[in-house]
Amino acid sequence: MPDPAVGDLGPEALAYADALHNLARYLTGNDTDAEDLVQETYSRALGSAGQFTPGTNLKAWLFRILRNTFISQYRRQRGNPTVGGLDTVAPIGYGPADVGRAKDEVELDRLRKVMAEEIERALMMLAEDARTVILLDLEGLTEVEVAHVLGCAVGTVKSRLFRARAALRALLKDWKR
Amino acid sequence: MDCHDVRDHLLDFQRGQLGGDVATEVRRHIDGCVECAQADLVERELTLLLERRTPQYPAPIGLKRRLMARWPSAPGAGTNTRGHGRRRAPPPRARDVSTPLSA
Numbered sequence A: 001m002p003d004p005a006v007g008d009l010g011p012e013a014l015a016y017a018d019a020l021h022n023l024a025r026y027l028t029g030n031d032t033d034a035e036d037l038v039q040e041t042y043s044r045a046l047g048s049a050g051q052f053t054p055g056t057n058l059k060a061w062l063f064r065i066l067r068n069t070f071i072s073q074y075r076r077q078r079g080n081p082t083v084g085g086l087d088t089v090a091p092i093g094y095g096p097a098d099v100g101r102a103k104d105e106v107e108l109d110r111l112r113k114v115m116a117e118e119i120e121r122a123l124m125m126l127a128e129d130a131r132t133v134i135l136l137d138l139e140g141l142t143e144v145e146v147a148h149v150l151g152c153a154v155g156t157v158k159s160r161l162f163r164a165r166a167a168l169r170a171l172l173k174d175w176k177r
Numbered sequence B: 001m002d003c004h005d006v007r008d009h010l011l012d013f014q015r016g017q018l019g020g021d022v023a024t025e026v027r028r029h030i031d032g033c034v035e036c037a038q039a040d041l042v043e044r045e046l047t048l049l050l051e052r053r054t055p056q057y058p059a060p061i062g063l064k065r066r067l068m069a070r071w072p073s074a075p076g077a078g079t080n081t082r083g084h085g086r087r088r089a090p091p092p093r094a095r096d097v098s099t100p101l102s103a
Helices: A006-015 A017-028 A031-051 A058-078 A101-111 A116-125 A128-138 A143-150 A154-173 B003-014 B020-032 B034-053 B061-070 B094-098
Strands: none
Touching: A006 A031, A006 A058, A006 B061, A017 A031, A017 A058, A017 A128, A017 B061, A031 A058, A031 B061, A058 A143, A101 A154, A101 B034, A116 A128, A116 A154, A116 B034, A128 A143, A128 A154, A128 B034, A143 A154, A154 B003, A154 B034, B003 B020, B003 B034, B020 B034
């Protein structure tokens, strides 16, 4: 029997269903698994609601449950481990040879023509942790909140986001139209 | 502050999250460095692109109904809804929630 106070979380918790489903869709890559993942996230939240401290960040707490559920179940089940993680990706360097103005102008021109489906395809090609950090940032979570979701230090979030965006830019830049 | 430092601070700079002195230094560097000015534009364009064109996948209404039905005291809880969850979750374990998992 759930804690009576659990019900108090209901309206706010359910208000995040759209945001949670969006991340779930990008993590699982299909509608059915995304729905299952969100449903399981709420089941776990319901069961663990007694551990949630009122006044703390419910949104980040739910995102954390969703991601942990995805990692513990879906990725293993599907035998679909992303090869290498963001931390294994060498940071994009920059120096005189890398920051050529003409090269950046081409990249800027290319970015302005990118279509929605190309963004989605590029996001899906990123490692799961890179995709997650970009989507959580896009969702408006602060670095502190993202750190809570990912279970890492705030400084790590900053460097992961930096590298994830660089990887995304590289994918979009090289896209063949 | 060199190009390397500026690139590391670009996102924070664009989001107004840098302290006054550091923000001023970044601004000054960008004003005098064509490469970093261009990188600033590219980073801003990527942000715009993500915010405006990333496809969004909100939760379907059927899923919301199922969630509401299962959450006690939520609006619609306990009402008869079409369809139920395809899969029942096992009893949640505290460590699934509180223990960070390495990705």
